[in-house]
Amino acid sequence: MARYVARVATxxxxxxxxAYMADLNNFASWDPGVRSVAQTEGSxxxxxxxxxxxxxxxxxxxxxxxxxxxxDAPREFLVVARSSLLTSEDRIRxxxxxxxxxxxxxxxLRLNGALGPFDLAAVPIGAYEPSAMMRPxxxxxxxxxxxxxxxxxxxxxxxxxxxxxLTDEPLDEPPRRFHAAAPQHGVAAERVATPPxxxxxxx
Numbered sequence: 293m294a295r296y297v298a299r300v301a302t303x304x305x306x307x308x309x310x311a312y313m314a315d316l317n318n319f320a321s322w323d324p325g326v327r328s329v330a331q332t333e334g335s336x337x338x339x340x341x342x343x344x345x346x347x348x349x350x351x352x353x354x355x356x357x358x359x360x361x362x363x364d365a366p367r368e369f370l371v372v373a374r375s376s377l378l379t380s381e382d383r384i385r386x387x388x389x390x391x392x393x394x395x396x397x398x399x400x401l402r403l404n405g406a407l408g409p410f411d412l413a414a415v416p417i418g419a420y421e422p423s424a425m426m427r428p429x430x431x432x433x434x435x436x437x438x439x440x441x442x443x444x445x446x447x448x449x450x451x452x453x454x455x456x457x458l459t460d461e462p463l464d465e466p467p468r469r470f471h472a473a474a475p476q477h478g479v480a481a482e483r484v485a486t487p488p489x490x491x492x493x494x495x
């Protein structure tokens with residue numbers, strides 16, 4: 293799951309800020325990832341409003357239909373979009389702050405169901421020690437192998453290791469642990485690779 297949280301102070305009073313944010317027609321003016329908005333139900337923001345947002349995609353734009361599922365003016369509302377691929381839940385809270393207000397935008401994006409299978413997964417296997425510091429950011433070799441299995445990858449290549457001595461594990465440890473983890477997970481040795489720099493692999 294991906295999450296994005298932002299807090300913005302505005303000189304607008306809470307009622308004005310809430311009305312502006314609850315009307316998703318305004319999204320394209322402040323979110324650079326939104327190309328356009330078309331309201332399909334309701335008029336402006338409201339408890340039953342529905343909006344089609346055209347979102348800039350990597351290969352092509354996608355249209356997500358956002359429904360207002362919670363509406364507590366002028367404090368908080370929740371809009372949710374679901375597609376076959378993902379679910380986006382965007383919660384906006386507005387808190388009075390002197391003569392203005394604070395707007396908090398909390399968006400959670402998650403994939404619906406399992407993806408894959410994939411022919412190949414390149415998974416990061418290095419820069420994991422000390423675990424207390426690195427675990428929020430990096431996978432260890434065993435976790436990386438599990439991530440490739442979760443993605444239902446037929447073959448897996450370990451990457452992101454052995455170039456710079458930035459963390460506490462020995463430079464040659466990640467590939468050794470990655471290969472050692474394979475049989476423990478019932479993965480045949482030929483499905484796992486950690487090729488040297490410049491090597492070419494053929495399957």
